[in-house]
Amino acid sequence: MKYVIIGASAAGISCAKTLRENGKDSSIDVFTDEAYMPYSRPIISYYLKSYVEKDNIYLNSPDFYKENKINIHTQCPVTAINAEKKTVTTAQGEFSYDKLLIATGSKPFVPPVENSENAVNVFTFLDMAMSEKIKSYAGADTDAVVIGAGLIGLKAAEGLRKICKSVTVVELADKVLPSILDDKGALMVKETLNKNGICVRLGDTVARCNREGNKVTSVTLKSGEEIPCSLLVIAVGVRPQTALAEEAGIKVNRGICVDKDTMETSLKDIFAAGDCVNSTDILDSCEKIIALWPNAVREGKTAALYMSGHGEKDSGSFAVNAIDFFGQQICTCGLIKAESAQELVSLKNGYKRLLVRDGRLIGFVLIDDAERAGMYTYLIKTKTPLDTLTGDLLDTPSFMMFSKEVRTERLTGGVKV
Amino acid sequence: MKKVIAREEHCLNCKLCEVYCRTAHSQSKDVIKAHLRENPVPVSRITVQGDNMLSVAVNCRHCDKPACVEACITGAMQKDPETGVVTCDESRCIGCMTCMTVCGFGVIKSGKFAVKCDLCQGEDMPACVKNCPNNALVYVEVGGAE
Ligand SMILES: Cc1cc2nc3c(=O)[nH]c(=O)nc-3n(C[C@H](O)[C@H](O)[C@H](O)COP(=O)(O)OP(=O)(O)OC[C@H]3O[C@@H](n4cnc5c(N)ncnc54)[C@H](O)[C@@H]3O)c2cc1C
Numbered sequence: 001m002k003y004v005i006i007g008a009s010a011a012g013i014s015c016a017k018t019l020r021e022n023g024k025d026s027s028i029d030v031f032t033d034e035a036y037m038p039y040s041r042p043i044i045s046y047y048l049k050s051y052v053e054k055d056n057i058y059l060n061s062p063d064f065y066k067e068n069k070i071n072i073h074t075q076c077p078v079t080a081i082n083a084e085k086k087t088v089t090t091a092q093g094e095f096s097y098d099k100l101l102i103a104t105g106s107k108p109f110v111p112p113v114e115n116s117e118n119a120v121n122v123f124t125f126l127d128m129a130m131s132e133k134i135k136s137y138a139g140a141d142t143d144a145v146v147i148g149a150g151l152i153g154l155k156a157a158e159g160l161r162k163i164c165k166s167v168t169v170v171e172l173a174d175k176v177l178p179s180i181l182d183d184k185g186a187l188m189v190k191e192t193l194n195k196n197g198i199c200v201r202l203g204d205t206v207a208r209c210n211r212e213g214n215k216v217t218s219v220t221l222k223s224g225e226e227i228p229c230s231l232l233v234i235a236v237g238v239r240p241q242t243a244l245a246e247e248a249g250i251k252v253n254r255g256i257c258v259d260k261d262t263m264e265t266s267l268k269d270i271f272a273a274g275d276c277v278n279s280t281d282i283l284d285s286c287e288k289i290i291a292l293w294p295n296a297v298r299e300g301k302t303a304a305l306y307m308s309g310h311g312e313k314d315s316g317s318f319a320v321n322a323i324d325f326f327g328q329q330i331c332t333c334g335l336i337k338a339e340s341a342q343e344l345v346s347l348k349n350g351y352k353r354l355l356v357r358d359g360r361l362i363g364f365v366l367i368d369d370a371e372r373a374g375m376y377t378y379l380i381k382t383k384t385p386l387d388t389l390t391g392d393l394l395d396t397p398s399f400m401m402f403s404k405e406v407r408t409e410r411l412t413g414g415v416k417v
Numbered sequence: 418m419k420k421v422i423a424r425e426e427h428c429l430n431c432k433l434c435e436v437y438c439r440t441a442h443s444q445s446k447d448v449i450k451a452h453l454r455e456n457p458v459p460v461s462r463i464t465v466q467g468d469n470m471l472s473v474a475v476n477c478r479h480c481d482k483p484a485c486v487e488a489c490i491t492g493a494m495q496k497d498p499e500t501g502v503v504t505c506d507e508s509r510c511i512g513c514m515t516c517m518t519v520c521g522f523g524v525i526k527s528g529k530f531a532v533k534c535d536l537c538q539g540e541d542m543p544a545c546v547k548n549c550p551n552n553a554l555v556y557v558e559v560g561g562a563e
Binding site: 041046058060301321324377399 | 420422423424425466467471473475478484487488490491492508509511512513514515516517518519520521522523525526527555557559
């Protein structure tokens with residue numbers, strides 16, 4: 001069996017690993033246009049703030065790929081998929097496949113910002129190459145401006161705070177992390193950012209860059225305010241990278257359309273996984289892009305199991321996210337709002353907000369109160385009816401909330417002792 | 418693989434498992450010093466849940482399909498293909514706590530690194546089992562888990 005994987009990140013590498021676990025003799029070729037061996041994308045902000053060394057960004061040791069005969073082709077973009085001939089065209093020539101995985105991930109969405117074109121100090125923040133560029137460009141006298149207070153924008157801002165004289169984040173929405181936090185949670189995070197020296201401008205955006213030659217020197221906001229700026233990061237969002245699939249005739253609707261159980265695309269023997277696909281959220285049955293690492297890993301694995309004929313239905317997507325900013329710990333899962341859902345809130349330790357609908361947990365936001373957070377995730381994933389549990393759901397979850405049968409079954413895995 | 422199995426009927430809520438787990442994962446390996454004098458403070462990887470009426474000790478299940486490994490964003494959390502033991506490589510962990518957010522057993526604790534049971538690798542028997550006064554914890558060969 002010949003496997004080809006496009007993209008060597010979360011989805012691509014978990015697919016390759018799983019393919020190898022399920023077959024010794026197949027050939028596995030993984031293509032990436034990046035110059036690095038597979039690394040952790042979320043770690044680029046930790047690299048920026050010098051929390052990790054460059055040697056520690058990689059997902060596996062180089063030996064791992066050798067031992068498992070997984071051929072990683074770096075700096076080798078795939079430029080076309082020929083589904084009829086079952087080949088891909090790459091910078092190193094044509095490669096044929098029996099089964100193909102598209103794991104091309106996200107690309108930054110860069111809205112037109114007046115006068116920002118071709119400036120040397122305007123960056124995005126999505127890959128290691130950019131992180132290195134920003135790190136070598138930024139200095140103690142840098143005034144940094146970040147457009148976008150989503151996960152990526154704030155991670156960039158946190159990293160830059162370690163280096164720069166000033167950091168300002170400008171966000172169009174009326175709160176930070178608008179896609180994962182409710183108002184109260186977002187306010188707490190904003191306070192932490194402010195306390196740590198990051199200025200946040202909400203409900204505003206950069207209308208225009210002002211420059212000297214090829215350098216941006218300040219930005220003018222929609223509100224009229226002018227902020228000095230010697231480094232601009234545009235982090236307003238990401239878009240699924242689907243051009244290759246589209247050109248090959250694969251059905252795309254924002255993300256690549258896949259069978260939610262198998263990850264197969266509209267073309268036979270071509271699978272897709274990760275940020276580039278439409279995932280089906282088990283909590284609201286909506287198709288959406290779930291641009292998160294664990295989701296990409298799981299989908300890559302599911303695809304591999306079907307590609308190698310060991311099919312096992314995908315266990316289903318939902319968002320789970322854990323991040324910290326300046327030591328403030330934020331864990332979120334599932335939905336942040338839903339019709340006819342009830343909110344349970346506790347401020348006992350930090351901030352805990354549980355979202356309940358039809359007697360089941362469908363989402364949570366936990367800020368500095370995340371002890372045993374995964375037990376809530378379990379309740380969400382398994383859609384456990386809450387009336388089968390005892391105790392206060394807002395207390396730190398414990399095995400004592402389950403019935404004796406469930407508790408014993410889960411803890412012993414059915415082993416009799 | 419061998420796993421620690423808890424028998425709640427026998428659990429006395431004495432928390433000695435926690436004490437000896439913490440000691441086993443301390444620098445000094447000394448019960449008193451581990452509790453009073455060490456910085457960073459050693460953390461127990463097993464937790465007794467419940468009260469004096471009914472309690473049970475909970476630690477990592479070393480799952481067949483560990484959610485923590487699947488979710489780890491750096492590759493620090495790994496399941497050893499031979500021993501089945503799930504451990505966190507502290508040199509690669511960034512403390513993001515994605516593992517803690519997905520572990521359905523709630524057995525990963527947060528800190529600079531993810532802290533979890535390693536079955537006292539290198540020892541014949543995990544410290545929690547060895548020091549349980551009422552055999553509420555046993556170390557037995559089992560099949561899979563979740
Ligand atoms: C700064 C930052 C922080 C993040 N933090 C978190 C976090 O804390 N938690 C979390 O869950 N998620 C986080 N994410 C999101 C997470 O990184 C993504 O969800 C994940 O990387 C998606 O994996 P993927 O394999 O689908 O695609 P990607 O990681 O996007 O990788 C796709 C790869 O394919 C390559 N490629 C594309 N087209 C081609 C082609 N034609 N030929 C060859 N190669 C190609 C790309 O260059 C890229 O290397 C973060 C992202 C960023 C940028």
